Amino acid sequence: MTPEFVLVLVISVFTLAVLVAGILFLNQGRMKTLFVALHILFLMVNISWLVGRQLHENGLDILTLSSTVMVFPVVAILVLAFFHGRSFTGRIYLPIMIFLPSLGIVYVSVVEAWTSSDLYDHSVFIYYIVFCLAISLAESIAVWLRSSILRKEGYLLVLSLIILLVTGPIHYQELRILSADDFIGPNLGFPLSGVAILMALLRTDHPPVSVKTKRRTQENALRFLPEPGRLHFVSEARPKYSRSIFADELDNGKAGLVLASSGMGQSAFRSRIRNAATIEVSFTNGKDSIRAWDLGRVYYCIRDFASAHRNGIVLVDAFPLLVYNNDISSARELVSSMRSLAKRTDCTFLVPLSLLTSTESSRLVVSGDSMMEFPDVEIKVLEILEAHIGNLSRHLLRKYCRSKGIAIKDLLLEDVPDLALWIMNTLDSLGVRAGDAAMLRNWKNESYSTSLDLMRFCNSDIEEAQRLQADPPFTTESLIPQVVYAGMDVPPGTRTAKATKMSEKAMREGLLLVFLKYFGEAGRFVLARELGELNKRLDSLTVADLIPLADRAQEAMMDFGEIVDIENIRTDMKSKGYRMRDEIVGLVSEGGLA
Amino acid sequence: MKPRIRTYIDGFDSILNGGIPEGHNVLVVGTPGTMKSSVAYSVLYNNAINNGTKGLYISLEQKRASLFDHMRSLGMSPETVKDRVSVLDLSELRKKMRDAQQDVWIDFLQMYTKSIKKGFDYRLLVLDSLDAVEALAKFDDFRMEFFKLLKWFKSLGLTTFIITEMPGVSSPIMSSPDIWSSFGKHKEDYLADGIVFLKMEKRGDFEVQRRIRCVKMRSVRHDTRYFAMVFDGGRFQVTRIMA
Numbered sequence: 001m002t003p004e005f006v007l008v009l010v011i012s013v014f015t016l017a018v019l020v021a022g023i024l025f026l027n028q029g030r031m032k033t034l035f036v037a038l039h040i041l042f043l044m045v046n047i048s049w050l051v052g053r054q055l056h057e058n059g060l061d062i063l064t065l066s067s068t069v070m071v072f073p074v075v076a077i078l079v080l081a082f083f084h085g086r087s088f089t090g091r092i093y094l095p096i097m098i099f100l101p102s103l104g105i106v107y108v109s110v111v112e113a114w115t116s117s118d119l120y121d122h123s124v125f126i127y128y129i130v131f132c133l134a135i136s137l138a139e140s141i142a143v144w145l146r147s148s149i150l151r152k153e154g155y156l157l158v159l160s161l162i163i164l165l166v167t168g169p170i171h172y173q174e175l176r177i178l179s180a181d182d183f184i185g186p187n188l189g190f191p192l193s194g195v196a197i198l199m200a201l202l203r204t205d206h207p208p209v210s211v212k213t214k215r216r217t218q219e220n221a222l223r224f225l226p227e228p229g230r231l232h233f234v235s236e237a238r239p240k241y242s243r244s245i246f247a248d249e250l251d252n253g254k255a256g257l258v259l260a261s262s263g264m265g266q267s268a269f270r271s272r273i274r275n276a277a278t279i280e281v282s283f284t285n286g287k288d289s290i291r292a293w294d295l296g297r298v299y300y301c302i303r304d305f306a307s308a309h310r311n312g313i314v315l316v317d318a319f320p321l322l323v324y325n326n327d328i329s330s331a332r333e334l335v336s337s338m339r340s341l342a343k344r345t346d347c348t349f350l351v352p353l354s355l356l357t358s359t360e361s362s363r364l365v366v367s368g369d370s371m372m373e374f375p376d377v378e379i380k381v382l383e384i385l386e387a388h389i390g391n392l393s394r395h396l397l398r399k400y401c402r403s404k405g406i407a408i409k410d411l412l413l414e415d416v417p418d419l420a421l422w423i424m425n426t427l428d429s430l431g432v433r434a435g436d437a438a439m440l441r442n443w444k445n446e447s448y449s450t451s452l453d454l455m456r457f458c459n460s461d462i463e464e465a466q467r468l469q470a471d472p473p474f475t476t477e478s479l480i481p482q483v484v485y486a487g488m489d490v491p492p493g494t495r496t497a498k499a500t501k502m503s504e505k506a507m508r509e510g511l512l513l514v515f516l517k518y519f520g521e522a523g524r525f526v527l528a529r530e531l532g533e534l535n536k537r538l539d540s541l542t543v544a545d546l547i548p549l550a551d552r553a554q555e556a557m558m559d560f561g562e563i564v565d566i567e568n569i570r571t572d573m574k575s576k577g578y579r580m581r582d583e584i585v586g587l588v589s590e591g592g593l594a
Numbered sequence: 595m596k597p598r599i600r601t602y603i604d605g606f607d608s609i610l611n612g613g614i615p616e617g618h619n620v621l622v623v624g625t626p627g628t629m630k631s632s633v634a635y636s637v638l639y640n641n642a643i644n645n646g647t648k649g650l651y652i653s654l655e656q657k658r659a660s661l662f663d664h665m666r667s668l669g670m671s672p673e674t675v676k677d678r679v680s681v682l683d684l685s686e687l688r689k690k691m692r693d694a695q696q697d698v699w700i701d702f703l704q705m706y707t708k709s710i711k712k713g714f715d716y717r718l719l720v721l722d723s724l725d726a727v728e729a730l731a732k733f734d735d736f737r738m739e740f741f742k743l744l745k746w747f748k749s750l751g752l753t754t755f756i757i758t759e760m761p762g763v764s765s766p767i768m769s770s771p772d773i774w775s776s777f778g779k780h781k782e783d784y785l786a787d788g789i790v791f792l793k794m795e796k797r798g799d800f801e802v803q804r805r806i807r808c809v810k811m812r813s814v815r816h817d818t819r820y821f822a823m824v825f826d827g828g829r830f831q832v833t834r835i836m837a
Contacts, residue, residue, distance in 0.1 A: 261738070283784035324745060355742060357749060520708065522701035529691075563686045564706070565658065565676070569713045 004183050005050065014048045014191035015039060022198050030089060031201050034078040038197070039578040041067045041074060042190040049116070049185040064116040064185050066106040068168075069125065070131035071187075073099045075164060078197065079136035079157055079442055081141055083150070085307040085345075098135075101128055117184040120172045129169065137161050141303075150304055153200040160196035163189040225249075226372070228311060231339045232367055235373040239317055242352040244412055245372075246315040247272045249348065255309035259290075259298065261318035277305060281318035292318070292325035295334050302338065306345040313348040314338075320355035328363050335364055378411045380457055381419065383509075388450040389427070390539040396426060413458060420454035423447065511549075514583045518557060518576055526556055550584035555579070596813070599647075599718065602640030603633070603806075604831040609817045610808060614788060616717070616753050619744045621724075623758045624792030628804055629825065631656070632668055633792065634720040634755045635679075636830055639670045641718060642678035649718035650710060651681045652703070654726035658683040669828030680714060682706055687766050688730070699730040700739070704746055705823065711750055719747060723757040741785050756786070760793075787812045792823070806832055 019039035026032040044067035052060030077095045080088045088094055105125055108114075119125055135517050140161060144154030168188025175184050226232045226245060234242040247269065250256045256276035279301055280289040302314055314391045316322070316338070323331045338349050365371060378397075385393030400422050401408050404415070411419075428449030515523030530552040531538060536545050554577040561573030598613030607613050614620055624630045638649030653661055658681045662672045672679065687702065707719070716827045721727065724740075733739040747754045789809040794802050806823040821832040 321741070323739070355745065520701055520705040522698050522705050525698040525701070559690060560687070560705075563683050564680070564710060565682075566680045566710070567716050569680075569710055572713050573709070 003029045006049055007188070008046050008186045011186070011188050011191060012043060012050065015042045015194060018191050018194035018198055019043070022201070026198075026201055031082060034074065034081060035201060038074045038078060039190075039194055041071045042187070042194060045071065046186045061116050061185075065114065065119055066107055067126075068104045068116060068119060068185075068187070069105050069109070070099075071104045071164070072129045075161065076132040079139055079161070082153070082157070082200070083139055083307075085310075098132065100470060105527075117181055120169055126169070133161060133165055150308055153203055153308075156196045156200035156203075156511065160193040160200070163193040163196065167193075177312040196546060222360065226313075226348050226350065226369065228348050229342055229346040229547065230370050231335065231342045231351060232370040232372055233361075234350055234352045234354075235361070235371060236354050237351060237376050238409065239352040239354045240410055240412060241372070241374045242315060242350045243269045243273075243317065246313060246350055249313045250276055254348075255303065255305075255312040256315065257305040257309075257312065258315045259302070259318050259322075260480065261321045280441070281321055292321050295322065295326055295330050298322065299334060299337050303341060306347040308418075309347070309462070312413060313350065315350045315352075317352065319351050319353070323356060323364075332364055332495070339369075374413060377413050377416065378408050381411065381416065381454065384453045384457060385423070385450065386539060388446055388453070396423060399426075416454055416458040418452040420458070422537050423454065424451040508541065511538075511541075511546075511584065514580060517583075518553075518580045519560075526553070530556060545586060550581040553584055554581040599641065600644075601633075601637050601830075603636070603645065603823070604829060605821070606783075606806065606808075606830075606832045609821065609832065610811060611814050611816055614753060615813055616731065617748060617751065618787035619747060619754045619756065619785075620788035620790060620811075621756050621758050621786040622792070623760050623809075624788050625760050625794060625821065628792035628794055629823075629830075630659070630757045630759075630792055630823070631722055632664070633790075633806075633830060634722065634757055635661070635665055636670060637670075637755060638679045638720060639665070639675055641739045641761065642675040646678060647718060648714060648716040649679045650707070650714070650716045651720045651722065652684060652706070653681060653722050654684045654688070654811050656722065657685055668825065670751075680710065680716065682710070697731065699727070700743065703727070703743075707747070707750060717751070717753060719752045720755045720756070721757065723759060737785070744785055786810070788814075795820075803835075805835070813826070 014249065017034065018040075021033045022032065022039065025037060045064055046061035048060045048067065052064065074100050080098075081095075085242065105128060108124070109119070109122075114122060140154050140157040142154075143150050144158055145151075164187075169189050171188070175181065226249075234245075236242065246256060246258065250273055256273065258273060258276055258278050260278055260280050261282075278288065280286075281292050281298070282289045283291055284289050285297070290301060302316075305314065306312065321332075322334065335351065338351070342345065342349050353364075356364075382393060382397060385397060389396070397408055397411075397419075400419055401411065401549060403422075406415075424447045427450065512524070512527060513525040517523070519526050527538075530549060531541075533552060534545065534548055536549075541549075557577035557580055558574055561570045561577075564570055565571070596617065598607075598610075599616055599618075600607050600613040601610070622630050622634050635651060636714050638651055641647040641823040642649060651661075655805075656664075661681060665672055672681070684706075686703070691698075691702075710716070727743075728736065731739070744754070779788045788811040791807045791809050793805050793807075795805050797803050804823045805823075807820045808818065820835060823830060823834050
């Protein structure tokens with residue numbers, strides 16, 4: 001056994017080990033087949049050389065030769081299939097066109113009695129490997145330099161191809177110069193090249209996405225599962241549901257890409273998705289950022305990801321920023337491209353519509369699109385709580401959110417079942433402290449009815465989603481809500497809300513609506529301010545308080561008008577003040593309290 | 595091509611290839627004393643005089659009376675355009691609403707811009723200043739909130755001039771290498787459609803010259819050089835800088 005023999009034997013064992021690792025750990029069918037085929041060729045090149053040399057059998061040289069020839073087209077096909085996916089392998093003539101010349105060269109080599117020792121001397125073979133390596137290297141380098149998502153894979157494949165180039169034709173020339181013809185034939189770089197290819201394939205096979213973070217409601221989880229292979233618009237006041245769904249899907253093992261706006265900052269969501277690929281939509285093109293008006297690059301980035309991670313999930317969090325920085329027709333084109341990409345790749349696309357106007361939204365959504373609509377949970381929950389427990393509600397809600405490490409504004413529908421249980425337990429424990437049996441009974445009823453109303457709100461939203469799914473309106477609802485929560489023992493005869501409370505509630509709601517109508521969103525503050533001036537609380541407001549409140553509201557409107565220097569606006573605001581006063585006074589009869 | 599809003603600063607409109615495209619949000623950035631407010635007001639004033647375009651000037655810090663005095667001293671009489679240029683004195687409201695929460699100020703701003711628009715169809719808006727808005731509203735996520743504010747102005751079909759303070763020449767920030775690429779503390783310059791930068795340049799031992807530069811103006815082929823800006827005979831003029 002010569003040292004060369006031992007070296008090639010060791011190399012072959014390593015190549016075999018890489019092959020076994022690939023068989024064990026790779027999942028993607030097509031890429032796995034190509035990887036195995038390539039490694040069988042790698043092994044054939046070296047083992048046929050070893051065996052032929054051992055047996056002094058020149059007939060085995062044809063195996064070394066043909067395997068050497070076929071290695072290069074198979075590598076090229078593997079690289080192209082890796083980057084282009086089905087768009088390359090689906091056009092079967094393309095791989096055939098790349099592979100077919102290798103069969104021709106093998107045929108010619110048999111006819112012309114070429115040997116593996118002089119294979120590289122024939123220009124037709126040199127041209128062929130230049131062709132194969134050039135296309136695969138060009139693709140890999142382009143991806144390495146330009147793709148934000150597959151950069152590392154591109155780098156690994158470039159490395160692998162350079163190893164093949166150095167240990168193949170270049171090493172051959174060295175051996176010829178050194179007159180070491182006996183050692184021509186085997187390739188020492190196969191295991192290294194194989195490891196680089198395996199690493200690239202494993203990166204896309206097993207994206208590091210499963211982040212173990214503290215889930216808010218593990219056992220009482222209400223989850224929304226978007227249908228795969230579709231684009232889903234998410235209608236929400238703030239981009240919290242789309243983010244939550246995205247993070248849930250990542251936890252389920254899906255590979256994810258998020259096109260984030262810089263406003264996302266270092267939020268809890270960021271930490272939850274830290275293993276997802278993140279591209280920042282900003283105002284400069286950079287390593288991990290894309291300019292907001294470069295929609296072409298945005299699309300290519302998404303396409304790269306979707307092609308490499310079939311059945312993955314893409315959150316276009318910065319969609320409003322993209323719409324704002326481009327005209328609406330370009331945004332529509334992007335949406336349309338994403339729609340077809342979702343179909344082709346089975347990827348799920350989440351497009352939040354928060355911050356967009358209804359006109360913009362309506363121009364982007366077309367008939368048949370999936371639209372997920374979510375309520376402002378924190379507002380609804382607060383309304384329910386206030387109807388039952390008055391001013392304790394905000395305090396309790398804040399306490400609950402603090403215990404979960406979230407802000408009130410980040411409350412989700414999925415938190416409601418857990419919140420309902422928490423509220424019930426908390427109110428019960430407060431009642432126990434009171435110690436009075438009669439009070440405790442009422443208190444328990446109140447705690448049950450509060451929780452029940454919260455659960456009803458939660459379920460009604462699910463029912464609405466299911467109704468929409470069964471009977472889609474203009475847009476198709478594709479929510480698949482799954483609600484799982486611990487059963488609640490509700491005593492028979494438990495009331496949900498007192499009739500008188502409802503009337504008061506209606507009056508308070510009406511009051512807030514009047515303020516919102518005249519002052520816009522500032523109405524909440526103005527109402528609170530005027531109530532404060534009267535030393536009153538909204539929950540304890542009586543009919544007698546409405547008249548002075550109406551007077552104060554009128555004054556406030558006039559005060560606001562005073563700083564305007566246009567006479568007709570000032571007059572208009574004055575008359576608005578009168579109208580507002582009338583509407584507030586009119587609530588007395590509407591609320592059924594007169 | 596979008597209709598243009600002329601600035602009526604002699605020479606500057608040709609630098610802007612005709613003016614500012616209608617509907618743009620323009621940051622007027624400058625160090626103290628560079629006449630940012632005067633330049634912005636003069637745009638409203640001259641548009642009102644020359645083509646009757648209505649404008650709204652929102653002042654968050656300077657009182658209306660003080661602003662009017664200042665403009666009168668520059669030869670721009672507010673009385674001449676009183677039915678076409680409105681000044682909303684939010685500094686008065688600040689006094690009345692000392693207890694207002696931070697987030698309500700944007701609601702106030704929106705309430706006024708919308709309700710005034712209904713009865714006084716203004717097309718130009720000056721917000722003086724972004725720093726005052728920031729100090730009042732204390733945004734958690736400045737960029738997103740500013741983005742929403744710009745969007746609000748756009749939804750009203752306004753061409754907006756937003757005055758932004760920049761630290762003076764003695765400030766350490768001015769020696770930062772980033773100063774030439776950043777015109778907003780929170781990168782709001784990236785969100786705006788246009789940036790007009792004003793600065794003072796020392797000439798010799800005693801003289802200081804005001805300079806103006808259009809840093810950015812989306813969809814406009816503009817000259818990006820600095821120009822000298824002088825105020826003479828009640829008008830702003832820009833000229834090439836003489837070496």
